[in-house]
Amino acid sequence: xxxxxxxxxxxxxVSVEISKLKPDMTKIEIFKAEFMSPPWFSxxxxxxxxxxxxxxxxxxxxxxxxxxxxxxxxxxxxxxFEQANIxxxxxxxxFSNSTDSQNLVIERREEGxxxxxxxxxxxxxxxISKSQGLNLSSLFEKQMGLVKRETRFTSKCSAxxxxxxxxxxxxxxxxxxxxxxxxxxxxxxxxxxxGHLSVATEILEVAPSLYMVELRKSEGDTLEFHKWFQSSQxxxxx
Numbered sequence: 001x002x003x004x005x006x007x008x009x010x011x012x013x014v015s016v017e018i019s020k021l022k023p024d025m026t027k028i029e030i031f032k033a034e035f036m037s038p039p040w041f042s043x044x045x046x047x048x049x050x051x052x053x054x055x056x057x058x059x060x061x062x063x064x065x066x067x068x069x070x071x072x073x074x075x076x077x078x079x080x081f082e083q084a085n086i087x088x089x090x091x092x093x094x095f096s097n098s099t100d101s102q103n104l105v106i107e108r109r110e111e112g113x114x115x116x117x118x119x120x121x122x123x124x125x126x127x128i129s130k131s132q133g134l135n136l137s138s139l140f141e142k143q144m145g146l147v148k149r150e151t152r153f154t155s156k157c158s159a160x161x162x163x164x165x166x167x168x169x170x171x172x173x174x175x176x177x178x179x180x181x182x183x184x185x186x187x188x189x190x191x192x193x194x195g196h197l198s199v200a201t202e203i204l205e206v207a208p209s210l211y212m213v214e215l216r217k218s219e220g221d222t223l224e225f226h227k228w229f230q231s232s233q234x235x236x237x238x
Contacts, residue, residue, distance in 0.1 A: 040210065044071040119159045119182040119205040150216035151229060159203050159211060166201070173228070185218075188228075194221040197228060 035053060037046055048071050051061035066072055155162055159182055170177045170186055178185045182204075188197040197220030204212045217225040 040207065042071070048072065119203045119211060149222055149225070150214065152212055152214045154206065154210060154212050156209055157211070159205075162203055162211060162213060186215075188220065188224075192221050192224045194219075194224075196220055197224050199225065199228070 035049065037049070048061075048066070048069050052066065054060035061069075157165070163179060163182075163184065166184065166186070167177045167179075174189045176187050176189060178187070182202060184201040184203075186199040186201060190196070198218045200216045200218045202214050204214065206212050215229070
């Protein structure tokens, strides 16, 4: 969605120094919208983001125009409303012991017992929604010290390679890995302060040959999750 401040055409979040000089900040107009993007972003993707972040409401691209954009339509598949949206909460459902049909997750993957691992593909809006302050470069920087209940990193390895590296590294650290397509549940064997540490993990395709790995603490102590993530940095696939 387009942020409220951009829809208004005003800048609502400013530094303390500027606010002291001009208390009524709602009258300060946005004159440009700058952002940083990784070098692997295509020119068409950058153009689309520029149009979305246009500070002028009169010339800003509309939702209907975004849908018709060539870059946005590449690989786009109309939603099937019978299927549930996949989120990290689904990872817990996949590995739960419940047989309740409500816990079943419909996965977007090829049918057949020999189907290859197929990560969910993220679109432009999902990518922007995961950024911090719409600065897309922050998605791909190491956020040392900022890990709380969840975090993410990117990798150029294939989904199979990422899963293999996680499995090989988890054992020596005392963790067991359960997997279902591109969803994993990493569980600690030892009991911590708040029980066993459990980490829900999902691999998402950001662009061809680039994947994002999301990790979320689903059970256990947050501090232990933080320490576990720091210790796992050396084996984080890149």
